[in-house]
Amino acid sequence: MSTELRRLRNYIDGEFRDAADGRTTDVVNPATGEAYATAPLSGQADVDAAMAAAAAAFPAWRDQTPAERQKALLKIADAFEERAEELIAAEVENTGKPIGLTRSEEIPPMVDQIRFFAGAARMLEGRAAGEYMEGLTSIVRREPVGVCAQVAPWNYPMMMAVWKFAPALAAGNTVVLKPSDTTPASTVLIAEIIGSIVPKGVFNVICGDRDSGRAMVEHPVPAMASITGSVRAGISVAESAAKDVKRVHLELGGKAPVVVFEDTDMAKAVEDISVAGFFNAGQDCTAATRVLVQESIHDEFVAALAKAAADTKTGMPDDEDVLYGPLNNPNQLKQVTGFIERLPAHAKVEAGGHRVGEKGYFYAPTVVSGLKQDDEIIQNEVFGPVITVQSFSDEAQAVDWANGVEYALASSVWTKDHSRAMRMAKVLDFGCVWINTHIPLVAEMPHGGFKKSGYGKDLSAYGFDDYTRIKHVMTSIEG
Numbered sequence: 001m002s003t004e005l006r007r008l009r010n011y012i013d014g015e016f017r018d019a020a021d022g023r024t025t026d027v028v029n030p031a032t033g034e035a036y037a038t039a040p041l042s043g044q045a046d047v048d049a050a051m052a053a054a055a056a057a058f059p060a061w062r063d064q065t066p067a068e069r070q071k072a073l074l075k076i077a078d079a080f081e082e083r084a085e086e087l088i089a090a091e092v093e094n095t096g097k098p099i100g101l102t103r104s105e106e107i108p109p110m111v112d113q114i115r116f117f118a119g120a121a122r123m124l125e126g127r128a129a130g131e132y133m134e135g136l137t138s139i140v141r142r143e144p145v146g147v148c149a150q151v152a153p154w155n156y157p158m159m160m161a162v163w164k165f166a167p168a169l170a171a172g173n174t175v176v177l178k179p180s181d182t183t184p185a186s187t188v189l190i191a192e193i194i195g196s197i198v199p200k201g202v203f204n205v206i207c208g209d210r211d212s213g214r215a216m217v218e219h220p221v222p223a224m225a226s227i228t229g230s231v232r233a234g235i236s237v238a239e240s241a242a243k244d245v246k247r248v249h250l251e252l253g254g255k256a257p258v259v260v261f262e263d264t265d266m267a268k269a270v271e272d273i274s275v276a277g278f279f280n281a282g283q284d285c286t287a288a289t290r291v292l293v294q295e296s297i298h299d300e301f302v303a304a305l306a307k308a309a310a311d312t313k314t315g316m317p318d319d320e321d322v323l324y325g326p327l328n329n330p331n332q333l334k335q336v337t338g339f340i341e342r343l344p345a346h347a348k349v350e351a352g353g354h355r356v357g358e359k360g361y362f363y364a365p366t367v368v369s370g371l372k373q374d375d376e377i378i379q380n381e382v383f384g385p386v387i388t389v390q391s392f393s394d395e396a397q398a399v400d401w402a403n404g405v406e407y408a409l410a411s412s413v414w415t416k417d418h419s420r421a422m423r424m425a426k427v428l429d430f431g432c433v434w435i436n437t438h439i440p441l442v443a444e445m446p447h448g449g450f451k452k453s454g455y456g457k458d459l460s461a462y463g464f465d466d467y468t469r470i471k472h473v474m475t476s477i478e479g
């Protein structure tokens with residue numbers, strides 16, 4: 001059976017290769033539940049080869065001028081635009097996402113993000129050079145870190161690949177990137193695109209599972225390990241990297257609070273929050289997943305949100321009316337289903353709460369109310385199309401509950417009171433606070449969390465800095 005499937009391959013040192021020992025895994029389309037390809041299950045020999053290629057390519061790539069690296073990234077961005085339909089097709093097979101939304105919501109920001117980092121390559125910052133001790137001039141050199149081991153998740157496989165390779169390559173690093181074992185197809189296509197533009201060895205792709213990822217992070221060559229994924233995986237990466245003191249960059253998910261005050265524009269809030277909660281089947285680390293609503297408007301808000309959920313459609317990628325597709329894999333379906341099955345007696349399912357169909361891994365838009373702060377579904381990441389609602393009495397309680405989880409990536413506040421919004425922005429302990437909106441991201445602004453959401457920033461000049469190191473050079477100017 002699997003011999004008839006399309007064969008995806010690793011991209012190492014400028015060529016496509018099978019795993020050295022020939023091992024593969026089937027890759028399943030989550031909208032159908034059927035395998036459509038095989039991908040290498042990479043082992044130590046594959047990781048060794050990719051790291052050796054990236055290490056060999058590093059000096060020449062590092063020594064290119066920023067202008068040359070900018071030109072390469074701009075060509076990559078142009079190629080993404082030219083080959084957008086191929087990227088969309090690969091991503092849709094990977095994930096089951098709606099075709100139209102992948103075209104409108106993913107390709108343009110990805111291309112823009114690559115172009116942003118192309119520009120950033122020429123805007124490296126440093127403090128002024130000068131004489132801080134008599135007769136001695138100090139300067140700061142900003143340099144690439146080296147080879148970067150990068151591990152991507154399955155929820156936005158191609159966009160997260162961009163967030164990883166673009167700043168790394170722009171800064172002069174070389175890359176070994178691993179997509180999730182459930183979603184390798186778009187990353188393999190990205191390798192083909194980038195490989196036609198940069199010298200061999202600069203960008204390498206290894207397919208495989210968490211053991212392949214672990215072998216990359218534990219490898220002696222990379223100077224930096226970056227991962228987007230679960231807290232469990234992030235802790236494991238940080239532990240492995242600590243053994244030889246590699247730099248670590250972690251984006252580990254969230255449990256975004258959405259704090260709705262009684263003076264909000266209810267219709268706008270409900271519409272925006274339901275989209276931000278259900279988009280991508282809620283498989284988004286910033287999803288508007290945990291609503292805290294002031295008690296005076298609680299019942300009206302819950303009724304409106306339940307109606308918005310009932311009006312939200314999930315279904316096949318070619319259906320233009322759907323907001324979101326399937327969950328990514330059977331484990332994720334089991335995880336989401338488990339949270340709903342284990343709801344405490346005081347919880348009330350206001351909408352959804354069930355699987356949709358028997359083919360693929362679709363789950364209905366779901367709203368759950370009546371929850372308490374220490375309930376499992378409030379404290380843990382569901383990563384599915386499930387919005388929870390709690391009722392708060394005053395600002396202090398809202399802040400207490402909003403901050404009362406282990407995650408700290410993103411949050412939002414909904415109010416017409418500017419002073420209250422700014423007070424909340426100060427005390428909410430999250431890497432992002434949106435006011436009267438939730439989920440937009442721009443290339444110029446940092447994305448990244450605190451607490452168990454990880455450390456290090458994606459996007460922005462701050463994200464670019466994370467892929468550089470600074471060196472002090474001091475020279476005598478006497479004689």
Ligand SMILES: NC(=O)c1ccc[n+]([C@@H]2O[C@H](COP(=O)([O-])OP(=O)(O)OC[C@H]3O[C@@H](n4cnc5c(N)ncnc54)[C@H](O)[C@@H]3O)[C@@H](O)[C@H]2O)c1
Pocket residue numbers: 151152153154155178179180181208209210211212213214215217227228229230231232233234236237251252253254284285332335381382383
């Ligand atoms: N932050 C995010 O964007 C994000 C993305 C995907 C999953 N998640 C969370 O993770 C939960 C579980 O999903 P999952 O188990 O499929 O994700 P995961 O964290 O296991 O996988 C993410 C990536 O990390 C790799 N990986 C896993 N363990 C590793 C290790 N020890 N060393 C190196 N690489 C490793 C995987 O192969 C994959 O490429 C989800 O329910 C969700 O809560 C978060």
Ligand SMILES: C[N+](C)(C)CC=O
Pocket residue numbers: 155156159283284285286447
């Ligand atoms: C980074 N983001 C928000 C696009 C996806 C995280 O799950």
